[in-house]
Amino acid sequence: MAFIACVGMIGAGLTFSAGEVSAQAFIRMGSHAPANIRSVLEYKKWMRQVEKDSGGTLVFKEFWGGQLIRSPRKQFEGMMNGIQDASPILPSYTAKLFPDFSLFALPFLFRDAEEASYVGWKMYDAGLLRGLDKVYVATVYTNDNGGMHFREKLASVEAMRGLKVRAAGPGESAMIKAMGGIPVGMSITQIAQSLSSGVIQGTLAGWQALDAFKIMPLVRTHIDYPFGVRGFFIGITKKVYDVLPAKAKQALNKNSGLSLSRRLGRLNQEEGDQLRRRAREDPNRVVFTLTDEQIAVQAKKFHPFHDEWIAKTKDGAKKYQALRRFIAEYRKGI
Structure with missing residues (x-):
């Protein structure tokens, strides 16, 4: 036995x-x-x-x-x-x-x-x-890439100024401030309730998370800019x-x-792209996007974020150079 x-x-x-x-x-x-x-x-x-x-x-x-x-x-x-x-x-x-x-x-x-x-x-x-x-x-x-998603229909991107927007960390908070919003720190699980109760008027989040955490039915405006991903x-x-x-x-x-x-x-x-398509096809939603030319212009505007990261991070220049090298590798298909 x-x-x-x-x-x-x-x-x-x-x-x-x-x-x-x-x-x-x-x-x-x-x-x-x-x-x-x-x-x-x-x-x-x-x-x-x-x-x-x-x-x-x-x-x-x-x-x-x-x-x-x-x-x-x-x-x-x-x-x-x-x-x-x-x-x-x-x-x-x-x-x-x-x-x-x-x-x-x-x-x-x-x-x-x-x-x-x-x-x-x-x-x-x-x-x-x-x-x-x-x-x-x-x-x-x-x-x-995260977008900014708002409870009400906004007439323009500039209309988000002064609105309270959820952020998951300091990087996202800085992004929201740069766009004129007021960052409010909270976890992903608190967003739906906070939108419903009016604690926040919007959130910075990846599109992929909108369905998973029941946020999509609560928002009507989407600023679909490449505001960064979450690792x-x-x-x-x-x-x-x-x-x-x-x-x-x-x-x-x-x-x-x-x-x-x-x-x-x-x-x-x-999954994020599927939700983008749904939002664009929904007449009750507003989606703000950028052309390739506009992205290039905005990239220059937001490059100080990159410079600041390099300056504040240990071995920042070395790490940023490696990051750029790996991006180039991927785009070349290496």
Whole structure:
């Protein structure tokens, strides 16, 4: 009769069978995000593939919708405290921990989310993103370029001056101020209620998030400028990753990295573009956009944001040069 022993690990469960070499580990994946949104469904596909390739040595236990930690701002802290082992993290909520991720919020920089996700992984792989030393990073990816979305119909872009607009971090706050708005810091899960109650009149957010967090029915005006993307990463605490069975590590390594980053970015862009089309076709909405020529003009106007990032960031010039090099690589198809 086989003897089964369950040995407690820091953060993950590990089960051994007597007389067998194999072991099975459990990783608790948690997030504030609802279980049924598209991004989470993509995470689930990734986890199922990792489990399959691990040969049964790794199982993800899933906790969505804030089952373990409700606040979006506390997800990384919860990983470090052992409440959950892995999570998709939005660094802008805790910008001081991840100071280099603010580069993703730079305006008029990336054409789309797949390009930005390619650059994000390359920056990480080159060791140019601080704050990730305590986690195994499966992917660095972004959403689509954020727009500014308002509750009421606006007659012009200038009409947003003086309106209160939600921001997720200091980079977004600076952007809102530059456009004449008043930034109000809050998490993505608070936007719908805050719009309904009039606490804010608008939000800076990627289009991809509008449906997922029930914002789309509450807004009527969209300023669809490339105001910057938001960088994310999926992390697993190193103290959990380091004691995983060898087959589990191999499965994670096989299914993580640049290809996963590009895929998640591409899917986010596709979802955002679908919502853009819906908004343009809706007679009850107003969508302000720019031509290529106008984008070039606005890019010069907002370039001081880039200069400021370089000046305030450790090794900023080196990192910005690398970022530009990776963008050029992507556009050349390297």
